[in-house]
Amino acid sequence: MDLDFLERLSKALAVQFGEHCEVAVHDLMSGDMEHTVALIENGHVTQRKKGDGPSRVVLEALKAEDPRALEDSAGYLMRTHDGRILKCATVYIRDENGKPEGVFSINYDITEMLMAERAIASLLPQKEEKKTPARIPQSVNELLDDLIGQSVELVGKPVAMMNKEDKIKAIAFLNKAGAFLITRSGDKVSKYFGISKYTLYSYIDATNSIQN
Numbered sequence: 001m002d003l004d005f006l007e008r009l010s011k012a013l014a015v016q017f018g019e020h021c022e023v024a025v026h027d028l029m030s031g032d033m034e035h036t037v038a039l040i041e042n043g044h045v046t047q048r049k050k051g052d053g054p055s056r057v058v059l060e061a062l063k064a065e066d067p068r069a070l071e072d073s074a075g076y077l078m079r080t081h082d083g084r085i086l087k088c089a090t091v092y093i094r095d096e097n098g099k100p101e102g103v104f105s106i107n108y109d110i111t112e113m114l115m116a117e118r119a120i121a122s123l124l125p126q127k128e129e130k131k132t133p134a135r136i137p138q139s140v141n142e143l144l145d146d147l148i149g150q151s152v153e154l155v156g157k158p159v160a161m162m163n164k165e166d167k168i169k170a171i172a173f174l175n176k177a178g179a180f181l182i183t184r185s186g187d188k189v190s191k192y193f194g195i196s197k198y199t200l201y202s203y204i205d206a207t208n209s210i211q212n
Contacts, residue, residue: 001102007039015043020109022046026058029101031179034140043111046080046136046155053140057090061100064177068098077133084111085133140182148178148192159193167193173205
């Protein structure tokens with residue numbers, strides 16, 4: 001991964017599109033799960049800096065069974081910790097064999113544009129409410145919290161009402177999303193779902209056997 005070229009490209013894009021445009025590069029090859037941000041311009045957009053942790057996209061890339069099948073994406077929405085809305089694009093940086101070795105991300109803050117849109121929309125017939133964008137985490141702990149919350153939403157009931165099958169479904173989601181790549185995630189997940197670590201690992205083994 002040519003960091004010199006990526007740094008120059010990042011600076012150019014940040015200058016071209018202004019202070020609302022964040023450009024970030026995640027290193028997938030460093031082996032350090034908690035510090036994947038190798039480069040970042042206009043980090044104030046997401047309140048991140050060089051050396052910060054991964055996003056959901058980075059976890060998915062690290063967890064993917066066939067990384068070469070991962071597809072670039074653009075035009076999707078995310079939200080920051082303080083509620084601002086970003087229009088995002090993700091491009092995988094690949095080696096000569098097509099294996100992703102980095103993630104190039106562009107996150108453009110469109111909050112002010114949406115505010116203007118809402119002001120205009122208030123004068124027009126109401127449209128169907130759009131789905132709330134997912135949040136961009138500022139740390140691996142925050143990312144894990146978001147993934148746990150999404151697993152509970154998937155099951156559709158609070159942990160206190162979940163049976164074994166419900167918890168296996170939630171654990172399967174977390175496993176597929178790459179949550180267990182995060183250091184000490186097993187402790188937090190087992191405590192949250194009220195199960196032992198032994199039970200957690202048995203659930204993970206069960207989901208792996210189903211997926212395989």
